[in-house]
Structures are given as structure tokens and as C-alpha cells.
Amino acid sequence: MPASTPQSDDFSDAGYRSAVVDLLGLIAYGELAAFERLAEDASLAPSLEDKMALAGMASAQVGHLDRLVDRLRELGADPVAAMAPFRPAIDNFHRHTAPANWLEGLIKAYVGDGLAADFYREVGSRLDEHTRALVDSSLDDSGHAAFVVDRVRRAIADDPRVAGRLALWGRRLMGEALSQAQRVVADREGLSVLLTGSGERPGLDLAAVGHMFGRLTENHVARMTELGLDS
Amino acid sequence: MPASTPQSDDFSDAGYRSAVVDLLGLIAYGELAAFERLAEDASLAPSLEDKMALAGMASAQVGHLDRLVDRLRELGADPVAAMAPFRPAIDNFHRHTAPANWLEGLIKAYVGDGLAADFYREVGSRLDEHTRALVDSSLDDSGHAAFVVDRVRRAIADDPRVAGRLALWGRRLMGEALSQAQRVVADREGLSVLLTGSGERPGLDLAAVGHMFGRLTENHVARMTELGLDS
Known part of the structure; x- marks a missing residue:
């Protein structure tokens, strides 16, 4: 939707600025929580090589986090205050989806x-260019996906029976993520305005929100297939 | 001891190369274990700000680790095999010094x-320039010490009674570290040759080893003083 893409001067709009601060705070806390979880997974790693790979994934999150924190400061926001509102949803997600073993963690x-x-x-695509680029670079997985796909496919090849249990696990992750995402959007006006619009700013109508969830689901199915799992 | 500093062509000496591989493997596994421990400490952090600081310290270790692993590969060594012999001593050190709380972890x-x-x-100072520079850069603490000193001093200011218990903790860390260091040197011929010499390579005599331990102890005392603790 290029017609509604805000320009950089939108930061003079307090509502827009606050929505961007919300989004960056959300992603930053997500990265910090992901760091903790990946570091925990590293302690379950079956080999030193796997442990190093997980440690590398964990520390990549911190690199992203640093850039988000810098940008939040540039916008005059307190990074800790920007992250705080999203702790409950993200912590709940992790509490409800604690992996029982190494493969579930991967x-x-x-x-x-x-x-x-x-x-x-999806949210970032509706924002100014600078924010969009920052969001995209924060989400760069640095080739770690290939490592996970390799390890999961190998495990299934070794013992095809694990595939059923892992497919179930993937569905549970999807359900829990959607439920917490809905909570985040409902709780934070700024973010929901970005998605659904306000007086001056056109948002997504219900059909567009539906399409967005369709795209999220399609990508999830593609990832499960890549792992060799039913979705 | 500049007269005995080996030059870069020493890598044609299999004994020297193997001692360097030992040292880099030891430091690399030390960094990986430190990553895990700092990440665990991050989960104990009393605030999001502290958690981010610890996550930053943990991921700095991984940055160092990557450089050591690259160098081990350049030397034709398998990084995992180079690290493996040092797991028992380093894992024991951490098992015997599990911090009971956030301050002990710091x-x-x-x-x-x-x-x-x-x-x-101390060991690196006796090696070729390239290895010495790599060892030094791997040990750069990126200003994290200042964070720890600030937090510990604040805690003592808030409640001076913690100082006694923490001083005891510092002595225990020192004792356990020396005991594991001795084990490492005794187990790995390559490393002990670096320290105590061999036929062609002059080593440290007993007096020099004594001086080295004297310097290690002095620096430890200085760090405890910096924290506001008796040693």
C-alpha cells in the first residue's frame, strides 16, 4: 500500500511516533527474551558444535537489540519503558511454550x-523507510534457519516417529503466538492504530487483516514443510 | 622475556603449534562457558536494564569465540577437538562456584x-605476536567491568553487611580458579611446556612461576579492592 506509506516527517505526529516506539519496544523485548531462550537451549545442546551454533544465534539477537535501543534513544524514548508493556505477552508465550527437549527448542x-x-x-511495511529498514535488519536470521532445518531433518531421518509429535508442537507454537499477538494488538492502541487505522491515517479493513493472517499462516505452513513436518 | 619470544615461523615446530592450539582451545571453551554462565545470570537480573547489560556481556564472549574458532581453523585444528580437553576443568570450576544470587554472579x-x-x-606474553594479539583481543572486556563495579558498590552502600559474605565468595573463587588452573597445566603437556620450558625452548624457572602467581594474586587483590571488598 505505497499510497499510505508515511514519510519520515511523520515523527512530528505524536501518535505515529508513539506507535513506532511501541513497535520497536516490542521487537526489542522479543529479541531479549529470544536471547534468554536460545541461551537456555544452548545448555541442552547435544554437542559442542551445536552449543556454539546456539550461542551464535543468541548473541545475534543482542546485536539486533543494541540497534533498536539506539534508535529508541534517538526518538527520545526510554528503551526500558518502551519494552516494559510487552513483557507479559512475550513472557507468557515463552512460559506456555517451554521446550521439553533440544529438538522442540530448535x-x-x-x-x-x-x-x-x-x-x-507486516506492521513495518506500513511505516516510514528508516523504521522499515531497521525492523528488517533486526529480523535478519543470519543463516541460522539453515542450521535448524538441517538438525530437525536429520532427527526425523534417524527416527521418523518423532515427526508426529513435532508437528503437534508446531501447531501449539502457532496457536500460542496468535493468541499473544492478538493480546498485544488489543492492549496497545498505538499498534492497533497502525494496523486498523485512525481518523487521518488509513488502516487495514477487516478483509485486509484477514489477508494478513492468511499470509502469516501460509508462511508458517511453508516453514513446517521445510522442516519435513505436517502443519 | 623478549629474548625468548618465538617468531611466527615457530608454527613449523609441531610442539609449539600444538601448545598454541591448546591455549586457544582453552580460551575458546572458557568463553563459551562464560557465555552460558552470563546468560544464566541475565535471567537473575533485577531489572531489564541489568538484564540487557548481562546479555551484552554474554554476547561479547561469543564474538571473541568466533575469532578464536577462525584462528584454530587457520592453524588446521578442529575447534571442537581443541576445546574438548578443557571441558572438565572449566565445567568443574563453574559447578563448584555456582552463584547463589545476582551479586555473586556479578x-x-x-x-x-x-x-x-x-x-x-601471562601465557600469551610468551608467544608469537599474532597469537598474543588474538589472545589480548579475546580478553577485552568491552567496559563491562565498570558496570559490575558500579552495581556491587551500590549494593554494599545499600547494605554494608553484604560485604563480608561477598569477600568470602571472592576468596572461594580465587581458590577454585587456582586449583583448576593447576589441573589444566598439569594435564596438558603443551601448555606446561609453554610455561616451564623444554629442551630447546627456555621456560620459566620455579622462581619465575612464583612471580607469575604473585602477579595474579596482586591483580586479584586490586579487583577486590575496586569492588570495595576485602581479599
Whole structure:
């Protein structure tokens, strides 16, 4: 929707600025929580090589986080205050989807982060160019997806029976993510205005929101297929 | 000891190369273990700001680790095989010094990493320039010490009674570190040759080893003083 893409001078609009601060705070806290979770997964790694790979994935999140924190400061926002409102939803997501083992952790990293990234990109595509570029670079997975796909496919090849259980796990991740995403959008006016519009700013109508969820689901199905799992 | 500093062509000496691989493997596994421990400490952080600081410290270790792994590959060594012999000593150190709370974790990060860094620098000072520079850059703490000193001093100012318990903790860290360091040197011929010499390569005599331990202890005392703790 290029016609409604805001320009950089939109930051003089307090509502727009506050919505961007919300989005960056949400992504920043998401990265910090992902760091913690990936670091925990690293401790479950079956080999030193896997442990190093997970440590690399975890520390990539911190690199992204630093850039988001810098930008929040540039916008005159307190990064901690910007992140705080999103702790409950993100912490709940992680509490409700604690992986029982190494493979579940890998799938969660791949499917969960992929889904979050798709959602942030959908919101980001409606923002000014600078913010959009920052959001995109924060979501760069630095080739870590290939590592996960390799490990999960190998595990299924070794023992095809794990595929059923892991497919179920993927569905549970999707359900929990959608439920927390809905909570975030409902709680934060700024973010919901970005999605559904306000007086001056055209938003997505219900059909467009439906299409967005359709795209999120399609991408999720593609990721599960890539892993060799039913969705 | 500039007269005995090996030049870069020493890598044609299999014993020297293997000692360098040992040292880099030791430091690399130390960084990976430090990453895991700092990430665990991050989960104990009392505030989001502290959590971000610890996540930054943890991911700095991974940045160092990547450079060590690259260099090990350049030397034709398998990084995982180079790290493996040092897992028992380093894992034991961490098992025997699991912090009971946030402050103990901070002190361990500062005192333990400082001690390890001093020891690696002592060994590194006897090596070729390239290896020495790599060791030094791997041990750069990126200003994280200042964060720890600030937090510990504040905690003591808030409640001076914690100082006694934390001083005891510092002594325990020192004792455990020395005991594991001794084990590492005794187990790995390559490393002990670097320290104590061999036929062609002059090493440290007993007096010099004594001086080295004297310097390690002095630096430890200085760090404890900086924290506002008796040593």
C-alpha cells in the first residue's frame, strides 16, 4: 500500500511516533527474551558444535537489540519503558511454550521467530523507510534457519516417529503466538492504530487483516514443510 | 622475556603449534562457558536494564569465540577437538562456584574472568605476536567491568553487611580458579611446556612461576579492592 506509506516527517505526529516506539519496544523485548531462550537451549545442546551454533544465534539477537535501543534513544524514548508493556505477552508465550527437549527448542526458534518476524514485517511495511529498514535488519536470521532445518531433518531421518509429535508442537507454537499477538494488538492502541487505522491515517479493513493472517499462516505452513513436518 | 619470544615461523615446530592450539582451545571453551554462565545470570537480573547489560556481556564472549574458532581453523585444528580437553576443568570450576544470587554472579563474572584473563595473558606474553594479539583481543572486556563495579558498590552502600559474605565468595573463587588452573597445566603437556620450558625452548624457572602467581594474586587483590571488598 505505497499510497499510505508515511514519510519520515511523520515523527512530528505524536501518535505515529508513539506507535513506532511501541513497535520497536516490542521487537526489542522479543529479541531479549529470544536471547534468554536460545541461551537456555544452548545448555541442552547435544554437542559442542551445536552449543556454539546456539550461542551464535543468541548473541545475534543482542546485536539486533543494541540497534533498536539506539534508535529508541534517538526518538527520545526510554528503551526500558518502551519494552516494559510487552513483557507479559512475550513472557507468557515463552512460559506456555517451554521446550521439553533440544529438538522442540530448535523448532521453536525457527517457527516462533519466523512467525514473529513475519508479523513485525507486516506492521513495518506500513511505516516510514528508516523504521522499515531497521525492523528488517533486526529480523535478519543470519543463516541460522539453515542450521535448524538441517538438525530437525536429520532427527526425523534417524527416527521418523518423532515427526508426529513435532508437528503437534508446531501447531501449539502457532496457536500460542496468535493468541499473544492478538493480546498485544488489543492492549496497545498505538499498534492497533497502525494496523486498523485512525481518523487521518488509513488502516487495514477487516478483509485486509484477514489477508494478513492468511499470509502469516501460509508462511508458517511453508516453514513446517521445510522442516519435513505436517502443519 | 623478549629474548625468548618465538617468531611466527615457530608454527613449523609441531610442539609449539600444538601448545598454541591448546591455549586457544582453552580460551575458546572458557568463553563459551562464560557465555552460558552470563546468560544464566541475565535471567537473575533485577531489572531489564541489568538484564540487557548481562546479555551484552554474554554476547561479547561469543564474538571473541568466533575469532578464536577462525584462528584454530587457520592453524588446521578442529575447534571442537581443541576445546574438548578443557571441558572438565572449566565445567568443574563453574559447578563448584555456582552463584547463589545476582551479586555473586556479578562478582564471579568480574573476578573470575579477570583472573582467567591475567593467566591467559601471562601465557600469551610468551608467544608469537599474532597469537598474543588474538589472545589480548579475546580478553577485552568491552567496559563491562565498570558496570559490575558500579552495581556491587551500590549494593554494599545499600547494605554494608553484604560485604563480608561477598569477600568470602571472592576468596572461594580465587581458590577454585587456582586449583583448576593447576589441573589444566598439569594435564596438558603443551601448555606446561609453554610455561616451564623444554629442551630447546627456555621456560620459566620455579622462581619465575612464583612471580607469575604473585602477579595474579596482586591483580586479584586490586579487583577486590575496586569492588570495595576485602581479599
